[in-house]
Amino acid sequence: MxxxxxxxxxxxxxxxxxxxxxxxAQSGLEIMKRQREVQxxxxxxxxxxxxxxxxxxxxxxxxxxxxxxxxxxDLDKILVRFQAPRDVENTALLTWEAKDGNDDxxxxxxxxxxxxxxxxxxxxxxxxxxxxAYEDLRSxxxxxxxxxxLGAETLDGADCWIIDAKPATERQAADSGYSHRKIWIRKDxxxxxxxxxxxxxxxxxxxxxxxxLVNVTGTIWRSDELEMxxxxxxxxxxxxxxxxxxxxxxxDDFFSEPELIR
Amino acid sequence: MSRAAGALLALGLLxxxxxxxxxxxxxxxxxxxxxxxxxSDLGFKGQAVFKSFTHFSSxxxxxxxxxxxxxxxxEWARKLGAWGAxxxxxxxxxxxxxxxxxxxxxxxxxxxHRSYLGLKEVxxxxxQGPFEVTVGKQIFAWGTADAFNPTDRLNPYDYLDxxxxxxxxxxxxxxxxxxxxxxxxxxxxxxxxxSRLPLEHSRWTPTVPAGFVAVVDDPVRPAQDADATQYAAxxxxxxxxxxxxxxxxxxxxxxxxxxxxxIGLAPGVVLPRLTPVYTREKVPGxxxxxxxxxxxxxxxxxxxxxxxxxRDDRFQGIAGLxxxxxxxxxxxxxxxxxxxxARETVLRHHRHSDILDSDxxxxxxxxxxxxxxxxxxxxxxxxxxxxxxxxxxxxxxDLAGAPSHYLQFKATHRVTDALHVEAGLDFLTGKPDxxxxxxxxxxxxxxxxxxxx
Numbered sequence: 001m002x003x004x005x006x007x008x009x010x011x012x013x014x015x016x017x018x019x020x021x022x023x024x025a026q027s028g029l030e031i032m033k034r035q036r037e038v039q040x041x042x043x044x045x046x047x048x049x050x051x052x053x054x055x056x057x058x059x060x061x062x063x064x065x066x067x068x069x070x071x072x073x074d075l076d077k078i079l080v081r082f083q084a085p086r087d088v089e090n091t092a093l094l095t096w097e098a099k100d101g102n103d104d105x106x107x108x109x110x111x112x113x114x115x116x117x118x119x120x121x122x123x124x125x126x127x128x129x130x131x132x133a134y135e136d137l138r139s140x141x142x143x144x145x146x147x148x149x150l151g152a153e154t155l156d157g158a159d160c161w162i163i164d165a166k167p168a169t170e171r172q173a174a175d176s177g178y179s180h181r182k183i184w185i186r187k188d189x190x191x192x193x194x195x196x197x198x199x200x201x202x203x204x205x206x207x208x209x210x211x212x213l214v215n216v217t218g219t220i221w222r223s224d225e226l227e228m229x230x231x232x233x234x235x236x237x238x239x240x241x242x243x244x245x246x247x248x249x250x251x252d253d254f255f256s257e258p259e260l261i262r
Numbered sequence: 263m264s265r266a267a268g269a270l271l272a273l274g275l276l277x278x279x280x281x282x283x284x285x286x287x288x289x290x291x292x293x294x295x296x297x298x299x300x301x302s303d304l305g306f307k308g309q310a311v312f313k314s315f316t317h318f319s320s321x322x323x324x325x326x327x328x329x330x331x332x333x334x335x336x337e338w339a340r341k342l343g344a345w346g347a348x349x350x351x352x353x354x355x356x357x358x359x360x361x362x363x364x365x366x367x368x369x370x371x372x373x374x375h376r377s378y379l380g381l382k383e384v385x386x387x388x389x390q391g392p393f394e395v396t397v398g399k400q401i402f403a404w405g406t407a408d409a410f411n412p413t414d415r416l417n418p419y420d421y422l423d424x425x426x427x428x429x430x431x432x433x434x435x436x437x438x439x440x441x442x443x444x445x446x447x448x449x450x451x452x453x454x455x456x457s458r459l460p461l462e463h464s465r466w467t468p469t470v471p472a473g474f475v476a477v478v479d480d481p482v483r484p485a486q487d488a489d490a491t492q493y494a495a496x497x498x499x500x501x502x503x504x505x506x507x508x509x510x511x512x513x514x515x516x517x518x519x520x521x522x523x524x525i526g527l528a529p530g531v532v533l534p535r536l537t538p539v540y541t542r543e544k545v546p547g548x549x550x551x552x553x554x555x556x557x558x559x560x561x562x563x564x565x566x567x568x569x570x571x572x573r574d575d576r577f578q579g580i581a582g583l584x585x586x587x588x589x590x591x592x593x594x595x596x597x598x599x600x601x602x603x604a605r606e607t608v609l610r611h612h613r614h615s616d617i618l619d620s621d622x623x624x625x626x627x628x629x630x631x632x633x634x635x636x637x638x639x640x641x642x643x644x645x646x647x648x649x650x651x652x653x654x655x656x657x658x659x660d661l662a663g664a665p666s667h668y669l670q671f672k673a674t675h676r677v678t679d680a681l682h683v684e685a686g687l688d689f690l691t692g693k694p695d696x697x698x699x700x701x702x703x704x705x706x707x708x709x710x711x712x713x714x715x
Binding site for chain 2: 102
């Protein structure tokens with residue numbers, strides 16, 4: 001064995017456990033926690049093109065920019081601002097995640113030049129005509145869900161864990177529009193590639209599929225295309241990431257009312 | 263409703279002069295926005311608006327049943343490097359009633375009429391980190407309530423049609439500093455701009471009953487000198503899920519009150535004389551907003567302390583809640599319920615004031631009142647049928663004295679992302695000497711077409 005091969009094997013032995021822990025060794029919650037660790041960034045900016053496709057195939061476009069800042073306790077601050085179309089341009093939603101899921105949210109409507117606090121009950125409501133509910137857009141709230149490892153499956157040639165997420169509290173169950181969700185997470189990169197959303201009657205409501213996975217840097221993977229398919233209504237929202245930047249040093253005060261109404 | 267509610271203020275102030283699975287994949291879909299160059303690429307955007315109001319009755323001063331208005335608004339915005347931005351909003355407008363007359367550019371705007379061409383906003387902003395300074399003709403929006411914001415005192419309104427009013431920009435300088443949880447804004451407005459009031463021959467200028475005769479002067483506006491400068495500040499914080507603000511305003515009320523006196527026309531013939539003047543006041547205030555589950559709860563209150571040209575120091579407050587119900591039905595997506603209660607009370611009466619109590623002028627009643635929120639309940643029910651269609655029912659009940667009411671039903675529909683249509687009905691009930699009842703002949707149907715580009 002040449003020294004070069006020996007070093008390579010040693011590296012594999014040392015590194016593989018760090019990113020591909022055997023499924024049997026982890027519970028659903030551990031996988032979710034590990035995913036959060038592996039995919040964690042301090043801050044992130046994405047410019048997104050959203051195409052809303054009706055049942056008949058008619059298409060509408062929305063353009064948004066989404067900024068995320070990770071805070072203590074893995075609670076994010078999220079600012080989403082519409083760039084197009086014209087009638088919603090500059091409309092913005094600021095979210096400060098709370099551990100109990102009772103997030104602070106403000107909606108800025110340019111027509112009245114005012115940011116208004118909104119009740120978090122709107123979480124299950126669709127976000128600006130898309131197939132995404134507000135709760136689909138926040139980061140995974142680990143503290144208020146129970147995660148069960150259902151098994152494994154190969155998806156598009158990649159081994160995935162399938163994890164079932166159910167509300168852990170009555171409050172979360174009341175606030176959420178879903179009885180439970182199934183989440184497919186790739187074993188190699190700890191990145192979510194598919195989610196199924198089940199309504200309160202336990203019927204499949206929506207399927208979210210991630211495509212074009214890209215390695216942004218290090219262990220950080222993201223999908224450049226995303227589709228949310230409402231199987232009950234027959235509508236789809238297709239998301240294309242037009243640009244992305246991570247860890248560029250966004251300030252905390254960027255996620256504030258003065259910035260929201262700027 | 264908020265527009266109509268704000269309108270309350272204006273009113274008859276100058277009444278007296280005359281008184282599938284097979285859906286295409288992402289990559290297969292065309293990108294609609296790739297179709298050719300756009301004005302927005304040059305920093306331009308705008309809207310064209312057509313409004314038509316059909317009134318069901320004539321009034322003694324106005325028999326024009328249908329009033330049409332057109333507005334073309336163009337906005338140009340440009341970033342000035344990393345440090346600032348410039349925004350200019352210009353507009354061209356006309357109507358067939360006479361709201362718009364002439365071409366005038368005034369600082370401040372004091373014309374009774376709108377100009378055919380005008381600047382709605384001009385803002386130069388410079389920012390560095392959490393600090394920002396803006397100068398220009400600006401519009402501010404403070405407060406947390408829906409129907410009426412007692413802390414929002416900086417801008418006058420165009421009340422030519424009180425139920426379709428709009429804020430007027432004020433030439434001003436503002437400095438802001440913000441941290442995630444605390445923000446402070448300080449504003450200076452060097453010129454006084456009065457609200458634009460209903461024209462003398464307008465149906466919105468209340469008819470004064472027979473037997474009431476008075477001489478009404480032209481409004482006496484504050485001199486445009488250093489003493490006319492108005493100041494305001496607002497400190498806002500977010501603590502434990504509560505938004506809390508303290509505000510302060512030192513300036514003028516933008517709608518006039520009447521100074522009462524007499525004028526001798528001949529020996530032994532004396533008539534009442536009414537002179538519209540503007541109250542200077544100091545207005546400390548506070549507001550809050552928070553959520554409890556599905557409820558958003560808010561309130562705001564001010565003390566309006568008279569410095570000059572005022573009869574009473576007053577407390578004004580409003581509190582209420584919003585409740586959002588996500589229905590999720592195919593034909594009904596969401597319901598929104600809003601309930602608010604507003605109250606005004608006299609804190610101190612200025613004994614020797616020569617300012618009339620506009621709420622209870624002998625023979626005139628509340629026809630000259632300029633505040634619908636003395637003792638009022640406000641409600642709104644909004645049904646969002648889809649992302650494109652919303653139905654709204656709004657109402658205000660004035661309980662101060664004999665009850666009177668305002669009710670509006672409105673439907674809005676987004677035909678396309680660029681074309682919106684709005685239609686509705688305004689109803690006003692009450693005795694002629696009540697706040698809303700004075701406009702009892704002004705029930706109407708309206709339609710608004712808006713094209714955005």
